[in-house]
Amino acid sequence: MKKNQIITTEDILLKLCQSVSSILSEATGSEIHYSAMVQKITKTGLKPDFGCFVLFDGGFSGLVVINFASKAALELYTNYMRHMGMPEEELATLHTSDEVADVLGELMNQIVGGFTNQIRKDLQTHITQNQPKMLTLNKQVILSVDTNLDRPQARRVTFSTETGNIFYLELAMDKTEFIQLEEFETHEEESADSILEQALMDMDVKEEKKSKGSSNTQSSDLMDDLGI
Numbered sequence: 001m002k003k004n005q006i007i008t009t010e011d012i013l014l015k016l017c018q019s020v021s022s023i024l025s026e027a028t029g030s031e032i033h034y035s036a037m038v039q040k041i042t043k044t045g046l047k048p049d050f051g052c053f054v055l056f057d058g059g060f061s062g063l064v065v066i067n068f069a070s071k072a073a074l075e076l077y078t079n080y081m082r083h084m085g086m087p088e089e090e091l092a093t094l095h096t097s098d099e100v101a102d103v104l105g106e107l108m109n110q111i112v113g114g115f116t117n118q119i120r121k122d123l124q125t126h127i128t129q130n131q132p133k134m135l136t137l138n139k140q141v142i143l144s145v146d147t148n149l150d151r152p153q154a155r156r157v158t159f160s161t162e163t164g165n166i167f168y169l170e171l172a173m174d175k176t177e178f179i180q181l182e183e184f185e186t187h188e189e190e191s192a193d194s195i196l197e198q199a200l201m202d203m204d205v206k207e208e209k210k211s212k213g214s215s216n217t218q219s220s221d222l223m224d225d226l227g228i
Contacts, residue, residue, distance in 0.1 A: 007123060007178040013038060013155050013171050015122065016064065019115040020159065020169055027107055028079035030162040034169070039156040044170045046141040049073060049095055052108045052134045053143060056116065059125030062173030063143060064112060068104065070095035072165035077103045079162075096136060105134040123178050143172075151175040 017034045024032040046053060050068040055061075068076070074093075077100045081091055092099045112129045120126055135141075154172040161167075 005180045007180075009153055009155070009173065009175055010038065012119070012123075012173070012176075013157070015118050016115050016171060017157055017169065019118060020066070020111050023111045023114055024076065024107060027083065027110070028076055029083040030079050032162070033160050035158040039158075041154045041156045041170065044143050044154050044172045046135060046137055046143060047168075048137045048139065050101065050104060050134060051137050051141065052104060052132055054108060054112045054129050054132045056112065056127045056129045058127035059119070059123070060127065060173060060176050062171060064115075065143065065170040065172075066108060066111075066167060067170070068167045069165065072161055072167040073100055073104060075161050075163060075165050076107065080107065101134045101136060105132050108132040108134065124184065125178070 021032050021034055044063055044065050045051075045067075046065060047067040049070040050073045051065065052068070053063060053065045055063055074095050077095075078091055080103055082088070094100075109132050112132065116127050116129055151174055152172060153175045154170065157169045157171075159167050159169060
């Protein structure tokens with residue numbers, strides 16, 4: 001990186017937008033775009049029909065919120081499942097289905113994971129995230145960051161799906177600047193492919209553990225029945 005480069009809140013927001021766009025585009029096999037204009041807002045909130053949020057802490061603290069209308073949520077869910085090879089007849093058709101919320105929560109986890117990795121490489125600092133929370137809503141809920149922010153800032157960015165459905169990203173964090181003191185090399189950034197591949201591997205491991213647990217329970221029940 002160029003020496004004395006200054007990274008601002010807007011630069012950090014751009015990294016987050018790039019993570020959202022690249023992860024969702026790769027996961028759904030469709031184009032996800034974000035607006036070149038960012039909106040300054042005073043409050044972050046969860047809005048219908050789906051609100052998803054993640055808190056992060058460490059080198060700096062903040063809150064990431066993504067609000068999906070029902071059409072955008074269903075489109076992302078459907079494209080993701082099709083991309084994973086799920087048969088059409090097994091897809092959920094209602095945005096209120098648990099499967100839709102689960103997929104959006106998993107995608108949010110991948111997005112913020114990619115973002116924190118990029119922050120570590122580009123800014124030489126470390127932030128951690130909590131587990132994303134996904135809520136089905138019919139009313140707006142105002143959120144605040146549970147931390148001491150001296151100069152809180154909030155931004156909103158508009159995203160659009162391939163068919164033109166809209167969803168919104170909101171970021172709240174302390175106003176900050178990172179000033180480069182020395183030259184350093186940034187390692188090759190983790191690609192969306194590798195993040196998705198790791199996510200799929202984690203899901204396979206969970207399913208395998210569930211299967212083994214079920215098998216062990218059945219064996220134990222059988223032995224009890226036999227008096228062994």
